[in-house]
Every structure is written in structure tokens, then in C-alpha cells.
Amino acid sequence: MTTLIEPISARSASDTAPAAQQLALFLDFDGTLVEIAPSPEDVKLDRRVAPALAALRGTLGGALALVSGRPIAFLDAMLAPHRFDIAGLHGAQIRLDGELHAQSAQPGSLREALRDLVRFANSHVGILVEDKRVSVALHWRLAPSLQDEALALMRRTAARIGPGVRLQEGKSVAEIVPANASKGHAIAWLMAKPAYAGRRPVFIGDDITDEDGFAAVNAMGGLSVRIGADRESQAGLRLASPTALRHILLEAAESGHLSADDFARTNQD
Numbered sequence: 001m002t003t004l005i006e007p008i009s010a011r012s013a014s015d016t017a018p019a020a021q022q023l024a025l026f027l028d029f030d031g032t033l034v035e036i037a038p039s040p041e042d043v044k045l046d047r048r049v050a051p052a053l054a055a056l057r058g059t060l061g062g063a064l065a066l067v068s069g070r071p072i073a074f075l076d077a078m079l080a081p082h083r084f085d086i087a088g089l090h091g092a093q094i095r096l097d098g099e100l101h102a103q104s105a106q107p108g109s110l111r112e113a114l115r116d117l118v119r120f121a122n123s124h125v126g127i128l129v130e131d132k133r134v135s136v137a138l139h140w141r142l143a144p145s146l147q148d149e150a151l152a153l154m155r156r157t158a159a160r161i162g163p164g165v166r167l168q169e170g171k172s173v174a175e176i177v178p179a180n181a182s183k184g185h186a187i188a189w190l191m192a193k194p195a196y197a198g199r200r201p202v203f204i205g206d207d208i209t210d211e212d213g214f215a216a217v218n219a220m221g222g223l224s225v226r227i228g229a230d231r232e233s234q235a236g237l238r239l240a241s242p243t244a245l246r247h248i249l250l251e252a253a254e255s256g257h258l259s260a261d262d263f264a265r266t267n268q269d
């Protein structure tokens, strides 16, 4: 695939800051920092990744955040003892510099809807309900033949709750999330804050929910990188797998250098 970015060194002759100081790095979690697993609690994070991200955050002058569908508390537990800036629940909650700045309210009737979803899961082997309080996910990875039924149930449920929510589809999952939550909004919000402002955003993700984020960084002249080549995407670049990304991140953490060019190595593993 063609590289769609120009080398950072060619972008501005007057810009003498080190390449890493020109970037803001936004990272999705599932399918990006960890491989997709059979169920949400089965994911395994390589033990070198959290310290590498902490080192990279230093290299980037603090401009590093996770942007995920997971709750912040889950990501904190995975990355402990390190704590990062995080947009969780597809942007429904945002923590910056240790402070919770944005938190959508639990959409009306979500509790009631949850009971219906749990009933469906209890009567269909392989269906999992993930209750994230402000949002809820219905998973069918372990029961792929139930995809249509599960998706139809989630569409009906979201419609019944009303305009306060939207349906977010993903890999073998559908989620009901607050209508105003999106990864694109979360990235734009963070990019307006001092630690991130004026930098070139780089967003790396793998799923449908990441497309909003890709569109947002594309609109800001940033770099969008999709893990996997299995479907169309607005992302300008591709990496083959979380392993390929991990190599880049670990190398950058070790060397103390990160530039846009590091993400132009496409389809590698």
C-alpha cells in the first residue's frame, strides 16, 4: 500500500523540534495493543507494553492517550501501575492529567434494557453481556450463528431507549452507548488541551468504532493507522497486527525516538 504521509522532516523547514515532540499519539486497546480474544476478560497485555507506553509518554512530552471502548477502570487495571490519559467507553468518559473531565450520564432505561439482554444471554449459549454501566455490549464471538438475532435485539433495544443512545457495532459485538460519545469527539477534545495542542495527531485502531477517530485525525492533518487489512477503512496506513505495532512501540520506547515515518512500515509482523 502507498504511504500517504510525507516524512516529518519535510513538513516544515522552520520546525526544529524533535519529531516526537511534534506528535500526539492516540491508541485503541482491543485489537490494537492486545490481540482479540474469545471473550472480553481473556485479553493478555504483553508485560513490556505498559512500561513502554510510560516511556513513550515522556518522549512525546505527555501527549499520549488511550482511546477505547473499555471503561477507564478496566484499562487502569490492565496497565497498572501506570495511569494514562484515557478516553473510555468510546469517548463517554475522559480522564486527562489524572482528572475526570467528561463523563456521560447513564442513558435512561439502560438498566431495564440490560435485564432483557441478560435474559437473552441466559437462554443462548455463547452470548455474553458486558455491563459497563454507562453502556452495555452484547457479544456473539462464541456463538457466531446468533449474530443476526443478537444484532436485531440490540437494534430494537437501542430504538426503544430512544435518542439518548446510539448503536455502536464492532467485532462480534454491538454496544448501546450514549448518543454523544465518539472516539472522534474525544480525540478532538484532547487535541484542544495544552499537552496535545499544536501537534500532529496519530491514531491507531482496528475496529468500526475507530473510524470516527480516523476521520477526526485525517481532518486535522494527522495520521490514521488501521491494524489489519480485512475491510475498507478511512485510515491512511495499515499495520498487519498488534504484534507489528508492539514492535514499533517497544523500539521507540527503547530508542527515545518516534516519528510519523515509524508508522509507514506497512503490512509487517
Ligand SMILES: O=P(O)(O)OC[C@H]1O[C@H](O[C@H]2O[C@H](CO)[C@@H](O)[C@H](O)[C@H]2O)[C@H](O)[C@@H](O)[C@@H]1O
Pocket: 028, 029, 030, 031, 032, 035, 036, 037, 038, 039, 040, 041, 042, 043, 067, 068, 069, 070, 130, 137, 139, 141, 170, 171, 172, 173, 175, 207, 209
Ligand atoms: O475500543 P477498543 O479498545 O478496541 O474496545 C472495543 C471493544 O473491545 C472489547 O471487545 C472486543 O474484544 C474482545 C476481547 O478481545 C472480543 O472478545 C470481542 O469480540 C471484541 O468485540 C470489549 O469487550 C468492549 O467492551 C470494547 O468496547
